[in-house]
Amino acid sequence: MKETTIDTPRPEPRSLLRFAAPQQFYPLAGRLAPWFAAVAAILSVAGLWLAFFVAPTDAQQGEVYRVIFVHVPAAWMSMFIYLVMAFWSVVGLVMNTRLSFLMSRALAPTGAMFCFVALWTGALWGKPTWGAYWVWDARLTSQLLLLFLYLGFMALTAAIEDPRRADRAGAIIALVGAVNVPIIYFSVKWWNTLHQGASVSVSKAPSMAATMLAGMLVMALAAWAYSIAVALWRVRALILERERHTEWVGAELTAQEGRL
Amino acid sequence: MQWDSWSAFWEMGGAGAFVWGSYAVTAVLVIVELVMVLRRRKETVRRLLRLRRVTAGQESGRRSYDRL
Numbered sequence: 333m334k335e336t337t338i339d340t341p342r343p344e345p346r347s348l349l350r351f352a353a354p355q356q357f358y359p360l361a362g363r364l365a366p367w368f369a370a371v372a373a374i375l376s377v378a379g380l381w382l383a384f385f386v387a388p389t390d391a392q393q394g395e396v397y398r399v400i401f402v403h404v405p406a407a408w409m410s411m412f413i414y415l416v417m418a419f420w421s422v423v424g425l426v427m428n429t430r431l432s433f434l435m436s437r438a439l440a441p442t443g444a445m446f447c448f449v450a451l452w453t454g455a456l457w458g459k460p461t462w463g464a465y466w467v468w469d470a471r472l473t474s475q476l477l478l479l480f481l482y483l484g485f486m487a488l489t490a491a492i493e494d495p496r497r498a499d500r501a502g503a504i505i506a507l508v509g510a511v512n513v514p515i516i517y518f519s520v521k522w523w524n525t526l527h528q529g530a531s532v533s534v535s536k537a538p539s540m541a542a543t544m545l546a547g548m549l550v551m552a553l554a555a556w557a558y559s560i561a562v563a564l565w566r567v568r569a570l571i572l573e574r575e576r577h578t579e580w581v582g583a584e585l586t587a588q589e590g591r592l
Numbered sequence: 593m594q595w596d597s598w599s600a601f602w603e604m605g606g607a608g609a610f611v612w613g614s615y616a617v618t619a620v621l622v623i624v625e626l627v628m629v630l631r632r633r634k635e636t637v638r639r640l641l642r643l644r645r646v647t648a649g650q651e652s653g654r655r656s657y658d659r660l
Contacts, residue, residue: 385594389605396607399614406618445621453614460610558622562629569633576640585644588637 354431354571355580361564361571368561375554382547390544399457400544404531405552407450409559410478411513413443417485418510421503431567433499434574436506437489438567442559444482451475454527462526470519471527474512481509495574 351357383401390397417436424432454472455465466472485505492498520529531539532548540548575581595601604611 384601387594389594394607395605396610398604398611402614402618442625445625449618449621452617456610456614460607562625565629566632569629569636572633572636572640576643581640582644585637585641589641 352429352431354434354575355578357431358568358571358584361568365561365564365568368557368564372554372557372561375550375557379547379550379554382543382550387544387547388541393461396457396460399453401547401551403450403453403457404548405555406446406453407475408552409555410443410447410450410475410482411516413439413446413559414478414481414506414513415510417443417506421506424499425503430499430574431571433503434567434570435563437499437502438563438570439559440482440486440489441566442562444479444486446555446559447475447479447482451479467526469525469527470523471516471525474516474519477512478509478516481505481512485509 351360379401383398387398387401389395417439420432420436420439423429424436451472454475458467459465485502488505489498489502492501519525520527532545572581572584602608602612
């Protein structure tokens, strides 16, 4: 009878897959995060300069439209981060990689923050333009649901003691909730909403001045860089927490002991 | 340049409260998140070090108890 051995597949030492190991990813995240933070800071300054000093006054709305430079990037980011969380959840469930679940946990608070910013700035923009801070139209309601999905994900993963069960429960919320993202995005097309339709889309030329569009895109890139930096910093704490029984975390703690 | 004066800039054509209210809350949330996330890893390291000292203390305590 032939003996069978179970090999744990080890990625090539040079392969990027080695960073799927928390031990490898921890120092990499620490090295990368400051660079993304610096890019975010530079892009924010450039974006705000375009937003307030280059972009012209809007012919219909006057100056209040300048809320757009934070509102739209925040709303995009809140939807995109949720999709990324869903992506890492699928990877985690299929490949059974611990780091994937930790990534989706590291992203959730930032996604929730951007979701709240989108709702808050939307309310402050709605009052002078529509006459109401809030209406229960499809866009606003589905965006509010997204905030509850983020909060639900965070509460659930924090409440379950066993980390593997918490990971799986969170992954299921991330996956089921992801259905809401296309609903938010297309809500202005599918239903008659008070919220205006998309000013920027892939299929047609944007319905706004070039400098307005530039400001919005630079702010969106800043939001991307910021989200990556914050998620990398946060995942480092999550990795230490999760891997606290391993030897390498023990060594890392000893190394940090003198410095704190 | 879009503004005749700094006061015109802060007034935002009468929409100052709405525009600055949006940007101020966003800025505060971003700063709070950054501070929290940067403190969190240090706090985790401190907490795990404390935990290690406590469990190490218990084990050496048990060993000396066993010797009695």
